[in-house]
Amino acid sequence: MGLFDRLFGKKKKEESQEELQAQLQAEEIAKEISETEKSGEAVQVIENVEEPRDAEPEIKVQQSEGDIPTVRVEDIVEKSDIEEEATPQETEKLDVSQPVEEVVEEEPVTEEPVVAEEVVPLKNEKEVEEKYEKSLKKTSRSFGDRLNALMANFRGVDEEFFEDVEEALILSDVGYELSLEIAEELREEVRLKNPRKRQDVKNVIIEKLADTLDDNGLNHTLNLQDDGLSVFIFVGVNGVGKTTTIGKLANRYRLEGKKVLLAAADTFRAGATDQLVEWGRRSQVPVVVGREGGDPASVVFDAVKKAKDEDYDVLLIDTAGRLQNKDHLMKELEKIIRIIKRELPDAPHETLLAVDATTGQNATQQAKQFSEVAPLTGIILTKLDGSAKGGIVFAIENTLKIPVKLVGLGEGLDDLEDFSPENFVVGVFSSLI
Numbered sequence: 001m002g003l004f005d006r007l008f009g010k011k012k013k014e015e016s017q018e019e020l021q022a023q024l025q026a027e028e029i030a031k032e033i034s035e036t037e038k039s040g041e042a043v044q045v046i047e048n049v050e051e052p053r054d055a056e057p058e059i060k061v062q063q064s065e066g067d068i069p070t071v072r073v074e075d076i077v078e079k080s081d082i083e084e085e086a087t088p089q090e091t092e093k094l095d096v097s098q099p100v101e102e103v104v105e106e107e108p109v110t111e112e113p114v115v116a117e118e119v120v121p122l123k124n125e126k127e128v129e130e131k132y133e134k135s136l137k138k139t140s141r142s143f144g145d146r147l148n149a150l151m152a153n154f155r156g157v158d159e160e161f162f163e164d165v166e167e168a169l170i171l172s173d174v175g176y177e178l179s180l181e182i183a184e185e186l187r188e189e190v191r192l193k194n195p196r197k198r199q200d201v202k203n204v205i206i207e208k209l210a211d212t213l214d215d216n217g218l219n220h221t222l223n224l225q226d227d228g229l230s231v232f233i234f235v236g237v238n239g240v241g242k243t244t245t246i247g248k249l250a251n252r253y254r255l256e257g258k259k260v261l262l263a264a265a266d267t268f269r270a271g272a273t274d275q276l277v278e279w280g281r282r283s284q285v286p287v288v289v290g291r292e293g294g295d296p297a298s299v300v301f302d303a304v305k306k307a308k309d310e311d312y313d314v315l316l317i318d319t320a321g322r323l324q325n326k327d328h329l330m331k332e333l334e335k336i337i338r339i340i341k342r343e344l345p346d347a348p349h350e351t352l353l354a355v356d357a358t359t360g361q362n363a364t365q366q367a368k369q370f371s372e373v374a375p376l377t378g379i380i381l382t383k384l385d386g387s388a389k390g391g392i393v394f395a396i397e398n399t400l401k402i403p404v405k406l407v408g409l410g411e412g413l414d415d416l417e418d419f420s421p422e423n424f425v426v427g428v429f430s431s432l433i
């Protein structure tokens, strides 16, 4: 059964069962009234309006923020340790003569062993669904407007109509190739089932689109190691929300009881390190930082060593996103990955590209360009809350075959969610079918 049927087929079935039940109840009441009238008794009708109740109790997570002491990395990682690990050639390349500073937060709460039962989830399922729905309002409206305009001109399914379908989908940011594919599948469906009603035709278009997120075989789950250190690298051009995402994810993992470390390997842009340190303070996790203009691989080297020596669970690495100089960026990322692999052959476990959903097809273009620079394992679609162009999820997944793994749904510390095709499809389409 496709995603569409699983989500909306059930809804339709429930609706018709509810209708049937309401009808039976009405008949019962009518029967009672007529019997009472017959017996001459007075009749009083009481309206019983039941308040909807939430399925699960609300769980609130309280956080505290505090000042953090700054410690130089020499106090923690002896320079001789670094030299011991690196070959003479690599020592030269890593420029370890530059002192690397480290900012350490208060003792992370994860220092204490946490048993699984005590782990507090950030949001329950219902809250996540609501968050998706709220954040996708603009995208949903945009799809709705285009599909309604398309169906307003619907006189019957002819060649002109299929061209209009293609155009409406392209304008909804789902991508050129997929728009043509959906129109083609619609042609086939029309030939087989010949839907005549406007709503039926509209539903077929939505069903075809929704099912692509299920049929593409992409794994949307972050590759977090059950045992041992997980290393995630974050790439993306300036301003897309990379640093913000790292801060949000660090906060989530810390609340889940994991020991998290951040690495500020964007030594290129002035202020980038300070920004990550600020997110480290907010999410209460330590950050390994280097000198502005220093070698990012040196920061990564120190961070990986510290993470290994001190049994961290997760290391999140922020990088510079200079797409203008592809060759340089490629070399920088290759070097970072080489340094990581020398210490942890299976790592990095994720190379995630952050793209800004409000830029629509530009985001797809960036994903295409970055995947030529580094092998991407997932996409983070930020600012989905302020975007009417959420349709690019379909383009990214179907054209580029890269899974969307995280979505940014606001600027706050807990405004990051795992990408869920189900929540996405419901958020965009449930009001349209």
Ligand SMILES: Nc1nc2c(ncn2[C@@H]2O[C@H](COP(=O)(O)OP(=O)(O)OP(=O)(O)O)[C@@H](O)[C@H]2O)c(=O)[nH]1
Residues within 6 Å of the ligand: 236, 237, 238, 239, 240, 241, 242, 243, 244, 245, 269, 272, 275, 321, 354, 382, 383, 384, 385, 386, 407, 408, 409, 410, 411, 415
């Ligand atoms: N509405 C909304 N705003 C976001 C989201 N994610 C990030 N932002 C905002 O986007 C702006 C840029 O975010 P940054 O995290 O600084 O972006 P960056 O990619 O790290 O940029 P550089 O540090 O310049 O490389 C900030 O104002 C964030 O608050 C999101 O999911 N929703």
